[in-house]
Amino acid sequence: MARLGRVSPAPVLIARSLCFAYGDRDALHDVDVALVPGEVVAIAGPNGSGKSTLVELLAGVIAPRAGEVVREGDLALVVQRVEAPDALPLTVRDVVAMGTWAGGRRSHRAAVDEAIARVELTGLETRPLAELSGGQRQRALLAQGIVRRPAILLLDEPAAGLDGRSRDRTRAILAEEAARGAAVACVTHDDASIAVADRVIRLEGGRPVPENDAAPRPVSRGAA
Numbered sequence: 001m002a003r004l005g006r007v008s009p010a011p012v013l014i015a016r017s018l019c020f021a022y023g024d025r026d027a028l029h030d031v032d033v034a035l036v037p038g039e040v041v042a043i044a045g046p047n048g049s050g051k052s053t054l055v056e057l058l059a060g061v062i063a064p065r066a067g068e069v070v071r072e073g074d075l076a077l078v079v080q081r082v083e084a085p086d087a088l089p090l091t092v093r094d095v096v097a098m099g100t101w102a103g104g105r106r107s108h109r110a111a112v113d114e115a116i117a118r119v120e121l122t123g124l125e126t127r128p129l130a131e132l133s134g135g136q137r138q139r140a141l142l143a144q145g146i147v148r149r150p151a152i153l154l155l156d157e158p159a160a161g162l163d164g165r166s167r168d169r170t171r172a173i174l175a176e177e178a179a180r181g182a183a184v185a186c187v188t189h190d191d192a193s194i195a196v197a198d199r200v201i202r203l204e205g206g207r208p209v210p211e212n213d214a215a216p217r218p219v220s221r222g223a224a
């Protein structure tokens, strides 16, 4: 009979031996990732090291040249996008509500308002996105990502360009999402975010750096 003990939760995302190239330029080599519920993982590394490419592969935005990604549960991707779609008169509430569309589910208006409040944009619900500052847009995109409480939350520099208070708030939201059971992985250059992450995946030249605790934590056997 198996002994009862503390068992790590099963991963909700496993990526094995991921490789990717843009044309003939290699961008990522042989990267393994396991994301488990309740954990915030920082994806760090210098410019051009492959962080955004990795997140796009994990999210399924692009397909790997080699390797595979297995996901359990729904996923939200928060991208770093500074330009607003001026041609579309989308309000903050519209943009956040779009986050509830995936999987045919629609959240209640209360959930949309709650997500807006969490990123401290209450009062700007009817403001067109194009009339927001870059930091406010970034926070609206974060609200879009968290509104449907995804099992997997991937973010590409969600705090880039934010002021100190909004950075702190973003960091707190990622911790809150992990606390409710989401698996969170976040590309960041922010030392404070790296310091508070449960684990860091560090890339250099498209390769994981092993000496920086880049290996996934042990996970329950058989889950893969």
Ligand SMILES: Nc1ncnc2c1ncn2[C@@H]1O[C@H](COP(=O)(O)OP(=O)(O)OP(=O)(O)O)[C@@H](O)[C@H]1O
Pocket (backbone or CB within 6 Å): 022, 025, 026, 027, 045, 046, 047, 048, 049, 050, 051, 052, 053, 054
């Ligand atoms: N669309 C593209 N076409 C060709 N090469 C690309 C493209 N996007 C990225 N690359 C290259 O792939 C490599 C990895 O880029 P990526 O954007 O993933 O790095 P990053 O670590 O996210 O960088 P940064 O910190 O600057 O955002 C870089 O060498 C980059 O020049």
